[in-house]
Amino acid sequence: MKTKVQHRVVGAVLATSVAVATTAMMLAAPAWAHHSFAAYNMEVTKVFTGVVTRVNPDANHLQIFFAPMNEERKNVIRGEDGKPIIWAVEMAGSAQAAKEGISVNTFPPGTIFSMALHPLRDGRPAGTRGREGVIFKCPGRKPPAPGKHCDSVEGHTQYGTGSLPPEKKE
Amino acid sequence: MDLASIVDSIYASGAAEWMRTSVKAMPIVEAIHVMAAATVFGTVLVVDLRLLGFPSTQRPFTRVSGELLKWTWAAFVVAVITGGLMFAANAPTYYVNTAFRLKMLALLGAGLNMAVFHTITCRTIRAWDQGVPAPLAGRIAGAASILIWVTLIFLARWIGFTKGYNFDVPQDVNLDFTF
Incomplete structure (x- = not known):
């Protein structure tokens, strides 16, 4: 019985984590996230x-x-x-x-x-x-x-x- | 219909278009793919280590595999669906990517290794289920499985860094024109 309860707790924690992470990603504003322009010569056009x-x-x-x-x-x-x-x-x-x-x-x-x-x-x-x-x-x-x-x-x-x-x- | 045509069809599908044009789709699908892959590898690793006798042979192999492999399969299905969506988004590029092809080969190798183990080596499971080392074939299958899955993970990460620049002009693109 205890094991079943533990399984349910772990399941609930996992499900909540996924839900929170997914919601956070959904709400996050799309940002310009270029890592760096270091590979390019920005002085040349x-x-x-x-x-x-x-x-x-x-x-x-x-x-x-x-x-x-x-x-x-x-x-x-x-x-x-x-x-x-x-x-x-x-x-x-x-x-x-x-x-x-x-x-x-x-x-x-x-x-x-x-x-x-x-x-x-x-x-x-x-x-x-x-x-x-x-x-x-x-x-x-x-x-x-x-x-x-x-x-x-x-x-x-x-x-x-x-x-x-x-x-x-x- | 050849393989290249199938790849083109996948690329032209609605799911592929959704993956390419939705700002949220790729990061969410990719995150789920990583979690599913981690679950697959984590559960497979425990079963493989048990085959190799780590940490001991006292826990019956059938019990370890019975408890874990159902999670492996569930996670594998999720990984295939999410991986399929990621592939569809840029199918022609992945199709010609060497790291991606090697990853698929590794996946096939993992499947064959598992099939041989379950259909042949497991016939004698009652003799080595608990308290004794697995037969050599079983230990080889366990070691091979770990090696293949680790290789597969490295190849999977390699894909993202080897797409680079493909300057080849597709065969159906005609540049022999004069305006």
Whole structure:
């Protein structure tokens, strides 16, 4: 009998703990919880207009992989081997990005978009959008005019506030 | 339908979309997954240690396993459901992740080890249930189980740190265009 009572007490304690923890998580305001930007050179800003190749909706950091377009905005840039050069821009987790409207559904392959990023320090072709970097998506498959970005195309969609920053070298 | 197509279907499901777009879903599901995994490992470990004779062989093996393995199975079901939801959220990325594949292989190994133990080694359970060491096959099964589950836990944590950057362009994406 005592054992049954003990089991019930342990069960009640466990159930209460789970309920309290779950409630706390439900009530917690979603916060920008990036661990650190130390991996990125925040002093450098690169501005791209590119074509989405893939979105990785990672729970911690959503990544958009894209092929940067040339200045004429006619093709994607290719390396010496003829293969497209691919970059990635990272941002908040997939759920927070979805709240902004950025997801695998709204950025399917082929989407043309413009954004600024701070590149990785290790030289790999990827960077962070930063805290609130603005992103502009071109309407349909309509690229901007030569040298321009999606914010100049009529009917563009904007994610975030402000305007694209100027390029900044170290 | 090949495996890649099945993965794509899972990725396109409503549950996957919910996991990707809900700020609360992933942390809650992940927390439950961790608790379930801890219960699975904790209960399995006690049974495995009993097979190895720790802390003693006085408590009947059938009693130890009978009391604990029902919790193992209940927690395993919870772990599979929550793990499935986490997988669905980003299925194509997990599918090609080496650590994830090795984890699934370890899970299969744990299942095979358990199946062999229960169907073959346990036939002689009356002879070693209490007071005597388990046969060599039983002790090997216990040691192998601990090794596999510890490996599996390391692989599970490894997944989160090996997703990295996959710059490969999917085959169905065409970049040979001119505007």
